[in-house]
Structure formats: C-alpha cells, structure tokens
Amino acid sequence: MAMKMASKPRAPLVPMGKKRCEDPRIDYKDLIYITKFMTPQAQIQSRRRTSFCAQCQRQLKQAIKRARHLGLLPFVG
Amino acid sequence: MNQYEGMFLLDNQVVRTDYKTAKAVVTDTLKKHGAEIVSARRWDERRLAYPMAGRQRATFMLTYFKAGPNAITGIRRDAELDERILRHLLLKVEEVPATELELSLAEGDDYAPPPPPADDAIDREEPLVGAIGEDGEVIDEDAVPEDVGVSLNDLEEV
Helix, strand or coil: CCCCCCCCCCCCCCCCCCCCCCCCCCCCCCHHHHHHHECCCCCECCHHHHCCCHHHHHHHHHHHHHHHHCCCCCCCC | CEEEEEEEEECHHHHHHCHHHHHHHHHHHHHHCCCEEEEEEEEEEEEEEEEECCEEEEEEEEEEEEECHHHHHHHHHHHHHCCCEEEEEEEEECCCCHHHHHHHHHHCCCCCCCCCCCCCECCCCCCCCCCECCCCCECCCCCCCCCCCCCHHHHHHC
C-alpha cells in the first residue's frame, strides 16, 4: 500500500518581504528620461547597458513601445 | 469600476477650428459608454515621429476616467471608427496623479490653446527640377530654345 507523500510547499515566486522594484520615472510620457536608454537608431538598449533590474527593464520596454505606438518615438531612427 | 488613463491623438484640423469641439470628441466618446471623467486636458501638440493618416503633427489629449471593464471595448471601438481620433492608448491605473487634477482644473472651460502650425499635412512631392518655371509655366527640358544662335546647318559645315 503506497503511502501518500506529503507534498512539499512550494516556495513563493516572489520571496516574502522582498519588494517589487519599480522606477516611477519610467513612463511613456517622460520622453527625456526614456530616450536615455535608446540607441541613436532608436533601439532599446540591453540590460547590460541600462543596468536595470529585470522588472525595470520590462517597464522600460513597455514604455518605449507605448511611446512608439503613439508616434512619440520612432520605430527606426 | 476601474480607473483608466486614456491618451488620444486628435487631428489638428479639428483643433484648429475649435478646441472645445475637439475636446468634446474625446469626452463625448467616454461619456457615451458611461465613463466618469476625472480629468481631461491637452497634454501637448507636437510633431509625430512618423506620419499617421496623412498627418505630420497631432494634438495629444490626456484623460483619466472611471469606467467598468465592459465599457472599454466600446470606447476602443468608437475611437477606432472616429476619423478625428488618429490613435489612442488606454491603460488601467491604480490612482490618478495629484498634479493631473490641478492641471485639468487650470485648463478651465474657456481655455484656448495656441493654434497648431499649418504644416501638419504631409509635404507634397516636390516638382521635378525645371518642370515648372517661376511664373507657373510648364517648361519642357527637351525643347530646344529658339535663340541658340547656332543652327544644325552651321554645325554640318564646320
């Protein structure tokens, strides 16, 4: 008779007590700030160059894409 | 009810005729679907990074409103169909920035922004060099001018 093994509780995806990193300056309307993280050809710079954490880099990507959609930034420089 | 941020790009031709009408294009669309407008103001008027619907410039209207999730589909559809709205972006936000309410109130009912520049339409293709003269006459480059001074007969003799 097989015994049921007690399932090991999963670790939470975001560790408890660790706050989510957010840069409030990253906004699609703040073009002066977000264009700092773009190349002269209007490409998004890599994390290696921006030195953002993963969450902030994702926010930056989203903000640049929103600005491109509204015609505030070019797709190709 | 959720809070949303809406950015609408308006055709400058509508803004040039009357700003109130242009603002009403956005506010009426939102009110039609039962949205409660918290703030609506002119964010900027600027040159676009790439032409949209034959326009090089547009007026940006920034709005914050409260609406049910089902209303967003209707607002999106109306914004897509309205030719005066060049493009739109709707985002769900946690809270309205405090500065937005002040700026929206400062705009007031009788606010009249400076008229947008006239160069919002795409430049026409420039005419070929020499195709049109200064007086508007069509110049044919292949035509030989009358007073050349040397005829073909003279060239043969030489």
